[in-house]
Amino acid sequence: MGGPISSKYYLISKKDLQRLLDSLSKKMPLFAPVKHGKDFNFKRLESGDKLDIAGYTNTEYPPRGMFLPEGEAVLEYNKGKFSENFFKGKAAVFGIRPCDVHALLVLDRVMLGHDHFESHYKRRRENTLVFPLVCGTPGENCFCDSMLTRNLVESFDLLFTDIGHHYHVEPGSKAGLEIIAANKGLFQESVHKAAIVEVPCKKKLDTANLPGILAKARASGVWDEVAKQCVSCASCTFSCPTCYCFSLVHDSGIADPEHVKVIRELDYCMLLRYSRVAGGLVFREPRKERVQQFFYHKLAYGPENEGRFHCVGCGRCITECMAHIDITDVIGRIRDEHDKRK
Amino acid sequence: MSMINGNEESYRPALAAVTSVLQENARIRTLGITFRLDAERKSFSFNPGQFVMITLPGIGEAPFSMCSSPKEKGHFELSIRNLGNVTDGMFRLRKGDVVGVRGPYGHGYPVQEMKGRDIVLVAGGIGFPPLASVVEHVIANRADYGKVWVLYGVKDYDDVIYRQRMKRWSKAKDLEVRMALETPCSKWKGCVGVVTKLFNKLKIDAGNTVGLSCGPPIMLKFVTLGFEKLGIRDGDIFISLERLMQCGIGKCGHCNIGNKYVCTDGPVFRYTDIKNMAEEVW
Numbered sequence: 001m002g003g004p005i006s007s008k009y010y011l012i013s014k015k016d017l018q019r020l021l022d023s024l025s026k027k028m029p030l031f032a033p034v035k036h037g038k039d040f041n042f043k044r045l046e047s048g049d050k051l052d053i054a055g056y057t058n059t060e061y062p063p064r065g066m067f068l069p070e071g072e073a074v075l076e077y078n079k080g081k082f083s084e085n086f087f088k089g090k091a092a093v094f095g096i097r098p099c100d101v102h103a104l105l106v107l108d109r110v111m112l113g114h115d116h117f118e119s120h121y122k123r124r125r126e127n128t129l130v131f132p133l134v135c136g137t138p139g140e141n142c143f144c145d146s147m148l149t150r151n152l153v154e155s156f157d158l159l160f161t162d163i164g165h166h167y168h169v170e171p172g173s174k175a176g177l178e179i180i181a182a183n184k185g186l187f188q189e190s191v192h193k194a195a196i197v198e199v200p201c202k203k204k205l206d207t208a209n210l211p212g213i214l215a216k217a218r219a220s221g222v223w224d225e226v227a228k229q230c231v232s233c234a235s236c237t238f239s240c241p242t243c244y245c246f247s248l249v250h251d252s253g254i255a256d257p258e259h260v261k262v263i264r265e266l267d268y269c270m271l272l273r274y275s276r277v278a279g280g281l282v283f284r285e286p287r288k289e290r291v292q293q294f295f296y297h298k299l300a301y302g303p304e305n306e307g308r309f310h311c312v313g314c315g316r317c318i319t320e321c322m323a324h325i326d327i328t329d330v331i332g333r334i335r336d337e338h339d340k341r342k
Numbered sequence: 343m344s345m346i347n348g349n350e351e352s353y354r355p356a357l358a359a360v361t362s363v364l365q366e367n368a369r370i371r372t373l374g375i376t377f378r379l380d381a382e383r384k385s386f387s388f389n390p391g392q393f394v395m396i397t398l399p400g401i402g403e404a405p406f407s408m409c410s411s412p413k414e415k416g417h418f419e420l421s422i423r424n425l426g427n428v429t430d431g432m433f434r435l436r437k438g439d440v441v442g443v444r445g446p447y448g449h450g451y452p453v454q455e456m457k458g459r460d461i462v463l464v465a466g467g468i469g470f471p472p473l474a475s476v477v478e479h480v481i482a483n484r485a486d487y488g489k490v491w492v493l494y495g496v497k498d499y500d501d502v503i504y505r506q507r508m509k510r511w512s513k514a515k516d517l518e519v520r521m522a523l524e525t526p527c528s529k530w531k532g533c534v535g536v537v538t539k540l541f542n543k544l545k546i547d548a549g550n551t552v553g554l555s556c557g558p559p560i561m562l563k564f565v566t567l568g569f570e571k572l573g574i575r576d577g578d579i580f581i582s583l584e585r586l587m588q589c590g591i592g593k594c595g596h597c598n599i600g601n602k603y604v605c606t607d608g609p610v611f612r613y614t615d616i617k618n619m620a621e622e623v624w
């Protein structure tokens with residue numbers, strides 16, 4: 001996946017998009033937003049399932065699960081032999097929002113960067129087609145404008161924009177062009193870039209010199225206030241598209257110790273167990289330190305280690321927090337304090 | 343250094359057999375471990391201070407630092423303190439039993455950079471293994487290093503490990519082993535108190551000395567202050583840290599301190615690299 005690959009754009013009618021999705025879902029697992037109750041979440045579309053995204057803003061939970069599936073067996077032990085069984089074949093996701101593709105770019109830098117890569121993430125990421133859907137109207141808690149994650153110039157196969165009765169389609173990869181070529185009858189060419197009205201986000205997070213400000217704000221009383229509100233439920237980490245921390249758990253093979261699966265389970269820095277070592281010592285015991293870990297990882301360590309904020313402004317942690325902690329508000333207060341001190 | 347299975351398979355361990363079991367004290371045992379396959383015996387090598395992940399199928403996986411000489415190819419020793427699931431499983435291993443091993447991982451003590459320098463090593467409790475590997479390395483390459491002090495702090499007389507080794511080391515040229523017991527004991531005539539008490543009688547050429555340490559967080563804090571007091575430069579102080587580890591390869595997040603990862607940036611850190619970190623190290 002790379003940058004612009006074709007100077008041509010395409011249009012596809014809504015009816016023909018359904019045809020395209022039907023045909024793709026016969027060839028590979030295809031995921032798309034599906035409404036359940038009041039929320040959308042990514043579900044597998046079987047052939048014949050109708051795409052119904054009326055009223056879709058973004059999914060309740062992030063698309064991470066298609067790349068780092070919760071409970072994936074990353075290692076198996078069978079009668080004296082270890083093996084890693086990798087995801088084989090292809091998969092596709094339609095309707096992922098640009099901010100969440102930016103989150104994948106963060107995950108790429110963590111999982112595929114530095115000294116090692118995570119072998120399972122690598123296979124899934126390389127073999128999953130990404131068909132994002134551009135956002136016109138952001139949700140109540142979104143602040144992608146601030147995080148510069150509203151637009152996408154890379155890391156998609158086909159970029160879809162809803163322009164009324166048609167979707168505008170921009171190819172972003174060879175694989176994307178091949179899908180268009182294989183389904184010629186469904187697409188018509190267009191010379192125009194997609195033009196939609198972008199409603200600005202209501203929430204804002206000023207990122208100017210943020211890692212520097214945070215570096216000096218470790219002792220700020222704001223963290224005590226946030227820690228007093230927080231109940232360590234870990235919903236923020238669970239719902240964040242760039243949170244990836246995990247533990248490796250042996251499926252204990254009680255029934256048969258000769259067949260064991262090692263399961264990768266998500267884990268959350270908001271919980272005490274996250275930093276508890278043998279002997280019982282917990283390195284991040286005070287809640288304040290766990291709260292700080294969340295904010296600092298997103299907004300200070302991320303830029304330091306991966307050259308990117310680990311927050312893409314999706315607003316999910318704001319929506320999910322039962323204690324009404326709002327990252328834009330917290331950072332706003334930290335910045336105010338900093339500006340006053342100057 | 344060469345890593346078993348490299349990058350293509352993040353979690354697949356190589357098979358290795360237990361070749362020896364030595365009871366060090368009531369709660370610590372040293373296991374000798376040798377890879378089963380020839381190719382792995384040839385390719386596995388490590389630096390003192392690095393660690394491996396040991397897998398016991400159905401029980402779990404945990405990180406351990408090699409305590410043996412890096413000179414022995416394809417074979418290494420681990421000293422294990424029985425504390426929980428995996429370590430208890432390792433206590434039940436007998437000669438010939440098979441475990442999974444992946445690694446070596448992380449950055450060890452800078453044995454290249456240390457050449458020509460005097461060395462003060464300070465070990466506390468189960469922090470001894472990686473430093474024991476340094477001592478073995480120094481003895482195997484004696485001409486490359488200056489004077490060496492091994493300072494070992496331990497709670498009770500019965501907790502003392504590496505008795506045989508320390509005897510052997512004491513015979514090496516320009517190498518002194520000194521021990522401090524926290525609890526007085528009729529069998530012990532030496533220093534009683536915390537390990538930093540041993541610093542009082544140390545006569546070192548601070549400008550040419552590197553200080554290495556590994557042990558419980560509170561000990562590391564005071565040893566580091568002690569090193570500074572002795573006049574050792576912050577850039578010449580190397581500390582091995584412990585955190586919970588799940589992956590060992592910088593992905594699971596568990597071992598982070600500030601923006602650093604103990605598994606890949608450490609476990610051995612130069613003090614100047616962690617001194618001003620956002621998060622408390624100790």
Ligand SMILES: Cc1cc2nc3c(=O)[nH]c(=O)nc-3n(C[C@H](O)[C@H](O)[C@H](O)COP(=O)(O)OP(=O)(O)OC[C@H]3O[C@@H](n4cnc5c(N)ncnc54)[C@H](O)[C@@H]3O)c2cc1C
Nearest residue numbers: 278279280404405406407421422423425426427428429471
């Ligand atoms: C780089 C590195 C090198 C190391 N080298 C060595 C070495 O050379 N030798 C050595 O002996 N150790 C070493 N360790 C430590 C060793 O890895 C741990 O002792 C080991 O992981 C313990 O695993 P376990 O499964 O036996 O314990 P666990 O079963 O995971 O935990 C044991 C104990 O920890 C506490 N605990 C853990 N989780 C919980 C929980 N959820 N709730 C309550 N209590 C909990 C309890 O007291 C429990 O009994 C090293 C660690 C690191 C990071």
Ligand code: SF4
Nearest residue numbers: 240311312314315317
């Ligand atoms: S920190 Fe909150 S707003 Fe930012 S990406 Fe994560 S869930 Fe979305």
Ligand code: SF4
Nearest residue numbers: 230231233234236321
């Ligand atoms: S969702 Fe809110 S209450 Fe729950 S851990 Fe996160 S900040 Fe704390």
Ligand code: FES
Nearest residue numbers: 590593594595605
């Ligand atoms: S042990 Fe997983 S990141 Fe260090």
